[in-house]
Amino acid sequence: MKKNSRLSAVLHALLHMAEHDEPMTSDALAQCLSTNPVVVRRTMGLLRDAEIVTSERGHAGGWRIAVDLSSVTLRQLHETLGEPAIFAIGNSNEDSQCLVEQAVNAALEDTFIEAEALLLKRFGEITLADLARDFARRHAQWHQQKELENES
Amino acid sequence: MKKNSRLSAVLHALLHMAEHDEPMTSDALAQCLSTNPVVVRRTMGLLRDAEIVTSERGHAGGWRIAVDLSSVTLRQLHETLGEPAIFAIGNSNEDSQCLVEQAVNAALEDTFIEAEALLLKRFGEITLADLARDFARRHAQWHQQKELENES
DNA sequence: CGAATCGTAACAATGAATGTTACATGAAAA
DNA sequence: TTTTCATGTAACATTCATTGTTACGATTCG
Numbered sequence: 001m002k003k004n005s006r007l008s009a010v011l012h013a014l015l016h017m018a019e020h021d022e023p024m025t026s027d028a029l030a031q032c033l034s035t036n037p038v039v040v041r042r043t044m045g046l047l048r049d050a051e052i053v054t055s056e057r058g059h060a061g062g063w064r065i066a067v068d069l070s071s072v073t074l075r076q077l078h079e080t081l082g083e084p085a086i087f088a089i090g091n092s093n094e095d096s097q098c099l100v101e102q103a104v105n106a107a108l109e110d111t112f113i114e115a116e117a118l119l120l121k122r123f124g125e126i127t128l129a130d131l132a133r134d135f136a137r138r139h140a141q142w143h144q145q146k147e148l149e150n151e152s
Numbered sequence: 153m154k155k156n157s158r159l160s161a162v163l164h165a166l167l168h169m170a171e172h173d174e175p176m177t178s179d180a181l182a183q184c185l186s187t188n189p190v191v192v193r194r195t196m197g198l199l200r201d202a203e204i205v206t207s208e209r210g211h212a213g214g215w216r217i218a219v220d221l222s223s224v225t226l227r228q229l230h231e232t233l234g235e236p237a238i239f240a241i242g243n244s245n246e247d248s249q250c251l252v253e254q255a256v257n258a259a260l261e262d263t264f265i266e267a268e269a270l271l272l273k274r275f276g277e278i279t280l281a282d283l284a285r286d287f288a289r290r291h292a293q294w295h296q297q298k299e300l301e302n303e304s
Numbered sequence: 305c306g307a308a309t310c311g312t313a314a315c316a317a318t319g320a321a322t323g324t325t326a327c328a329t330g331a332a333a334a
Numbered sequence: 335t336t337t338t339c340a341t342g343t344a345a346c347a348t349t350c351a352t353t354g355t356t357a358c359g360a361t362t363c364g
Contacts, residue, residue, distance in 0.1 A: 039353065089160075103167070111271055111274040153321090187323075188324065194342095212339085215341095
């Protein structure tokens, strides 16, 4: 199965947008994400429908963040993207008449539900602001590293 | 992403085999699983390499369980099947130079690791014997239901 | 008007899982 | 020994979701 990477992509895009005052064009974002502007529009369109970003057409148009970074969790973004399937493994025959299969499905299903609950809980605890903070930390560290390299 | 259902399939097959004293042919198992005998051989072959089942060719041949049901956990089976990817969502660009992406990846990665650990822990706690027991329970319940229906 | 930009439909490419065909190999029955 | 029933396995086909691409319409600004 090819992995769905939209959550990763929108996070990447949103943090880049957060670093910009001007709106960012789909082309610019596509370059950041190493992808295609149409893919950016398609995906960001979902965030616009949820009023997390706004888009403007024409000259000097582009995408802008419309909310406070601390008010958006990864879980919200996951939902906004349509809650894509989290697991790449699953039952072969979701509702079979076979009692053996039902027993198998039930055991697996329980486990998946539990793991999914944990994952969504964690996603609910992480905001865009948290990621921006972590980025800032990495950025500062990177600067320090650079200076050390220049001194030597 | 199309879901990987091999774990589900082998569990289903193993429980059916546990109900049989004679070895079961790939054809018979394929019917149980609504699939193709070659797929059965391919998948069961991995379990044979791990000595969880044995296969015999020729007349009256087929597949047989080679271990005690209580000694095999779902986690072992997952490993035997090559530890296929558990998640259907992930990072777009695993090792990017972009510090923004690194921050995003780190946050997601942490969450995935935690959820995966929980899932594997649960898989490690469930044996084939547990599933067989659950099947027996469902089977008994189904009989009861039948009798009630016949009385009325 | 014309260039920049999003909006969107339609289609192509990619990749992973599963299914299928074909044939070789081995074992037991006739 | 020949036939039949099995597994073993390579090669190829199908299916399905994700992502990428092309094309063109709609809008905004200079």
